[in-house]
Amino acid sequence: MANITKKRIAIIGAGPCGLSQLIAFKQAEKEQRIELICFERQAEWGGLWQYTALTGIDPCGELIHSSMYRHLWTNGPKEMLEYVDYPFEKHFGRAVSSYPPRAIMYDYIIGRATAADIHKFIRFRTAVRFVNFDVNTKQFHVTIQDLLNEKILEHLTFDHVIVATGHYTLPNVPNFEGISKFPGRVLHSHDYRGADEFVDKNILIIGGSYSAEDIGIQCYKFGARSITISYRSFPMNFKWPDNIKEVPMLIRMEGHTAYFKDGTSVDNIDCIILCTGYRHNHSYMAEPLRLYCSGNLFIPSNLYKGIFWSPELRLAYLGMQNQTYSLNMFDIQAALVRDVFLGYVKLPDDDDEKKREEDISQWQAREQVIAANDHEGFTDLQTDYIRDIVSCCDQNTVPKFDLERAKAGFYKFFNDKREDFITFRDQTFTSIFPPYNEAPPCQIKWTKNMDDSIEGYLSSIKTT
């Protein structure tokens, strides 16, 4: 490996992507000196996997980061996101089921980070206010603010910046006629904290994707009176329980009555939950460095290999995709960022912006022909994408996994959901690592399982 001078590297965000990146660099620490600082606005690490009952603004005056809610259970099998170097079974000392609750996921992610001894690199309660790039010195100027003392701004310089701030924090809020005068509660899924607040209520959910399906079914589980889900393009078409129905787009609200595009209406709506997604928000990046990314793009423009800011490749954005793969993909992205920034590998076309744009365009072209509800199609795309990233990495250190097994796992998962949306979380999967063990089932069916604590969950898993 090349002998590279000491690098100053900033990571923005200590959520799953930032932690993957810190661990990737930690592994290279023995070989060369790196100055690594990770800036985190929150008091703790773990990003969106942290739960707080608070909504709106946090004690430091920042927008609450996480959209996490009580009784969230993973919405995909854990086997398809498991870290290559850190199996669930190693962390918990026992096998766990395929769909664990949030507390288990958080404990797992933080467990690996703790074992990797990366906490020391993180400056908590520190917000990045501005990132600029000096084309002459090739240095990033980063302005940070100590949130516990709002008057203190600090200006630092770095050779590289890695943005890992996530994209599930700033709500996307469409406008609907009459909604601002609705005489009941309106909230975005970002502020949703639990379905126990909606027992016996008539809920209107706007949206047709993961938030809508999960909050909808949770409201059912906890005893909402009725759940009407209004979709923009097409219904999810799961086999819903009797008190959940899907309707076309909301046209307007008038008092407690919702009117939809097909001329139908629903009366007595108590509460509207906007499951309308999130916006990428990189307002702290100087304009020439700022990623604009609307909607659910998998390969945003300007991100070469979905990661590197083109034309300034010293800047990386991690995990900016609309994701099927998650934790294990972040590890692979982080490995490539490390390999490129430390000079272990050379990016293809790192000196040819036009070729990079062609590469981006090819991925985008492939994405564009996939129908929005073709989950298998997106999984194929992302599987191929990961294969491409892996191929760019140093082959000795990249955390590879069996992509064909992972893809097959996702296919089964989509199928389980289509077959029975109420029971899909009761299914089990085989590991994608040898010896390909089958996960033990949870002994309490998900619809009946009201204990989402670590202790409650582990006690419900059959040990063999």
Place this chain on the structure above:
Amino acid sequence: MANITKKRIAIIGAGPCGLSQLIAFKQAEKEQRIELICFERQAEWGGLWQYTALTGIDPCGELIHSSMYRHLWTNGPKEMLEYVDYPFEKHFGRAVSSYPPRAIMYDYIIGRATAADIHKFIRFRTAVRFVNFDVNTKQFHVTIQDLLNEKILEHLTFDHVIVATGHYTLPNVPNFEGISKFPGRVLHSHDYRGADEFVDKNILIIGGSYSAEDIGIQCYKFGARSITISYRSFPMNFKWPDNIKEVPMLIRMEGHTAYFKDGTSVDNIDCIILCTGYRHNHSYMAEPLRLYCSGNLFIPSNLYKGIFWSPELRLAYLGMQNQTYSLNMFDIQAALVRDVFLGYVKLPDDDDEKKREEDISQWQAREQVIAANDHEGFTDLQTDYIRDIVSCCDQNTVPKFDLERAKAGFYKFFNDKREDFITFRDQTFTSIFPPYNEAPPCQIKWTKNMDDSIEGYLSSIKTT
């Protein structure tokens, strides 16, 4: 009056203060050329008097500005805030009672602004992102963003900037042990929209000021089961209904149980409402221009006459006070800003920073000896403050009003509240303008009045 060259003036915010300022400059338009632009983030004018059911983030990705809620009725008599040049009776064509609902207040404020023909000066859906000052050119550089097209930034220069962004938008959120794990709803009063969401619930309110008293009594009015109000320093000590009680500071939450400083506890809390006030937020101002103002200061440091940024007097902050007086005080502050910026009057000590700081210190010293619950003491202070501002203005145009009558009105208001908090809004006041008419009462008692629309309200006022 001096002949001054054309001035470029920016006003940030089209709420009550910004509108007062626009009207003040409009009156001077005949005499000299002014280039006036008011930047407003929201789609409409009226600032905090606008109501929206939405909470959190607005459709442009900005924090929802207003903390307004359904069924808010003024919490002070309208006679003490009435515009000198625009009586309520003139606007509505009839007398109205002393405590009208929000819709009436909004209609009144917007009515005057419409009559003054100032809408054309306002650029809506335009956020001010950065304000800097060039000490060489004596120009302010203002970066604005078109919120309907997030990529468009514009850079403008001005001779003067007037900050009128209010200070009831960014929640102040103290930390309490266990609150982030509370298994129910936690919200700040900024996100409170109506007590109908809390029927039959046990509510814990944190706070001991205007938000706490008003949201507390509204929860009572709409049928909350119990309301526990936890104060930091001292109780409000009103004669509360049986199901409202005041307790000392919250020490910690454990499940649904709240533990207080005096060792008592309350079980079965369903919802926590943080009525813990707001933070001034001027993060868009460059550091040397940025007002930091914590708590409820009436005269913040660096604000000469509570308005002018010292040492750079070309910059003004309007309405930054913790206010007893409101609309009529904003008019007087706006008159002084106009008179000074257009050269009609010279500020005392405009060339002597030390003397200005002495003046600020004297007001602050006077404020500091007033006990936090001495409402009469604060009113005396603010009355004297307004008298001081009036004395600095051009005496021919300043919108004077009878300060002694206003002060006496506030005294009666405080007394009414202490005598009976449930009925104080049923009381009437005499105008502070000749011929000092008594307001007609509302024929429905406030606790029974569930119609806060303009039509409903006006039909409940006895016409003579």
